[in-house]
Amino acid sequence: MKEMKESEWKEGADKLKYDGHHLNKILDIQTKAFRHDESAPPDVHVFAKKSVTDSKKLNLTCLATGFYPKDMEIKLRKFTTSLPEHLLRSSGVRPNDDGTYQLRKSVEIQEEEAADYDCYVNHSSINTPVIKQWDGKCSDCQSRLIVGVMCFLLVMLVGVIFFFLKKKGIIGKRDNHHPNVIFSNGRESTCLSNWSSTENVNVNINLTGS
Known part of the structure; x- marks a missing residue:
C-alpha cells in the first residue's frame, strides 16, 4: 500500500470538510423548501414599552412571528374596536432565518389610560383568529424608574460632599x-x-x- 504523504492527507481532510459544509447548506435549503410546502401558525406577543418621544405615553406593540405563508392580518384593538391604520406603525412582513415570517404593529397610548387593548391576528394556518389580551404592564418602566432614583441619589450625594468640603474650608478658599x-x-x-x-x-x- 502506498504511504500517503502529509500534504495529501491534509488536502483530503480539507476537501471532506468543505464537502460536509456544502452538504449542510443543501440540507438546510431543502428543509426550508419542505417547510414552505406546509403552513405554519403564528406565535403572537403583546407588550408595551415607554415611548421614546413622550414620557407620559407607552408604545404598545403586537408581534406575530413564525408564520407561513407570508399573508397576515394584524389589528390592534381598544375595547374590541380596531384602531385606525393611520395611527399604527407597521414593520411590514419580514423574513425569519428559518424561512417563516414576522410582522409587528405598534401604537402610542396614554400610560395612565384605563382601557382594554388586545391584538387580533388572522392567518391561513389557523381556523379561528388569535386574540391576545394586553396585561396592562410596561416591560421597561420599572427599570427606568430605578435609573431615575439612582441619578437623584447620586446628585444628592455630590451635593452633600460639596457642602461638607465647603464647610471645612477645603474648597472655596x-x-x-x-x-x-x-x-x-x-x-x-x-x-x-x-x-x-x-x-x-x-x-x-x-x-x-x-
Missing part, C-alpha cells in the same frame, strides 16, 4: 498669597497687603516729605 495694593488719591498713600486669609497689613507711606 480664596488664594491670598499675592498682595493687593491700593493707592489713595491724596498726598498720603495707603498700601493694603493681604498676605494670608487671617491677617491684614496696612502700610502708610507719607509722600509729604519732612
